[in-house]
Amino acid sequence: MNRRRSRTKFTEDQLKILIGAFNQKPYPGYATKRKLASEINAEESRIQIWFQNRRARYRPQRVSGPEKALESSREQDGAEKEIQSREDRRCRTSYTSFQLHTLIKAFMKNPYPGVDSREQLAQEIGVPESRVQVWFQNRRSRFHVQRKREAAEVSGQSQD
Known part of the structure; x- marks a missing residue:
């Protein structure tokens, strides 16, 4: 039988911690997610999903005109951050x-x-x-x- 995982429900205190972390860094590294998981007593995979869902919910609206150039330079900054954040990734899982x-x-x-x-x-x-x-x-x-x-x-x- 294909049973879905039950929805993870975070307490108000857990959410305060997660939202605070999200406001500081919406793309946390693996080490940060593990630390948060330990801090709020949850699985790291559930923290990862929470951040994905939060980013999807609060994705900024697209802009046009002069704001577009500013957004483009922000995207380049984002690319630099992405390269840096690769160091924070989980190690690749090797299977026997x-x-x-x-x-x-x-x-x-x-x-x-x-x-x-x-x-x-x-x-x-x-x-x-x-x-x-x-x-x-x-x-x-x-x-x-x-x-x-x-x-x-x-x-x-x-x-x-």
């Missing part, structure tokens, strides 16, 4: 052949596993559930791109 085999087998059975299945898989292969979730997201994306490419090749061959 056993782990990959187990993940691929599970993907073949169900490309959209619920949280229960992901937690069981995570325990079986010894990685956090959040990494299993990301692995499935990435695998589905690659799978769709591959299917489009194969469809384009088939339609290209039939035209010859």
Whole structure:
């Protein structure tokens, strides 16, 4: 059964801390998210999702005219910050052949596993559930791109 994760509900005190951190830095690094998670007693993956949702909700409106040039220079500053923030990223997760085999087998059975299945898989292969979730997201994306490419090749061959 595909059970969704229950909605994370933060207390007022937790939200004050998260909002304060967001106002200081809307794109916190991995270390900052871990520190916040420890401070408010929540999973780092839930902190990451909260920041993503908050950024999406408070995305600035697009502007035109003279403000556009100012925005362009801000975007360049953002690119510099992005390069700097790469240092704050989580280390890339490497999987053993056993782990990959187990993940691929599970993907073949169900490309959209619920949280229960992901937690069981995570325990079986010894990685956090959040990494299993990301692995499935990435695998589905690659799978769709591959299917489009194969469809384009088939339609290209039939035209010859």
